[in-house]
Amino acid sequence: MGSTAKMRAALRAKRIIAAAYSVPGRRGNLCPLRYELLASGVAVLVARRRSDDVVVIRVAVRLPDGRVKQLRGESRVGIKSPREVIAYFETLYAKYGAPRG
Numbered sequence: 001m002g003s004t005a006k007m008r009a010a011l012r013a014k015r016i017i018a019a020a021y022s023v024p025g026r027r028g029n030l031c032p033l034r035y036e037l038l039a040s041g042v043a044v045l046v047a048r049r050r051s052d053d054v055v056v057i058r059v060a061v062r063l064p065d066g067r068v069k070q071l072r073g074e075s076r077v078g079i080k081s082p083r084e085v086i087a088y089f090e091t092l093y094a095k096y097g098a099p100r101g
Contacts, residue, residue: 009037009100016043019068020060030056039097042071046085055079057088 013035020043030047037043045058059074074092079085093099 005100010035013037013043013045016060016062016068017045017058019062020070021045021058037100038092039100042092042096044089044092055085057085059092 014032016037017035029050031050032045032047034046035043036046040061042059042061045056047056047058048054049056054077057076057079059071060068061071062068076088079088
C-alpha cells in the first residue's frame with residue numbers, strides 16, 4: 001500500500017488511542033513515537049516518557065458499537081531495549097494481524 005494508506009491508518013490509530021487513553025500531544029509527559037493500526041482494528045501507540053526515558057506501549061480497540069476499549073493486558077511499560085520492543089510487536093502481530101497500510 002502507498003504512503004497515503006499508511007498515513008490514514010496511523011491517523012485512525014491515533015484517534016482510537018486518544019479516545020481510549022487521552023494521550024496528550026507534545027505538552028504531556030508522554031512523547032508519542034509511533035501509531036500503528038493492526039489488521040483486526042487494534043491500535044498501538046509506542047511512546048517515550050519524558051521524565052525518565054521509559055518506553056510505553058498502549059493498545060486499544062474500537063468496538064463495533066463505536067466505543068473504545070483499553071487493552072490493558074496488552075499494554076506495556078518499561079521495555080528496555082529495541083530488541084524487546086521488536087519481539088513484543090511480533091507477538092502482537094501474531095495475535096492481532098499485521099499492520100494496515
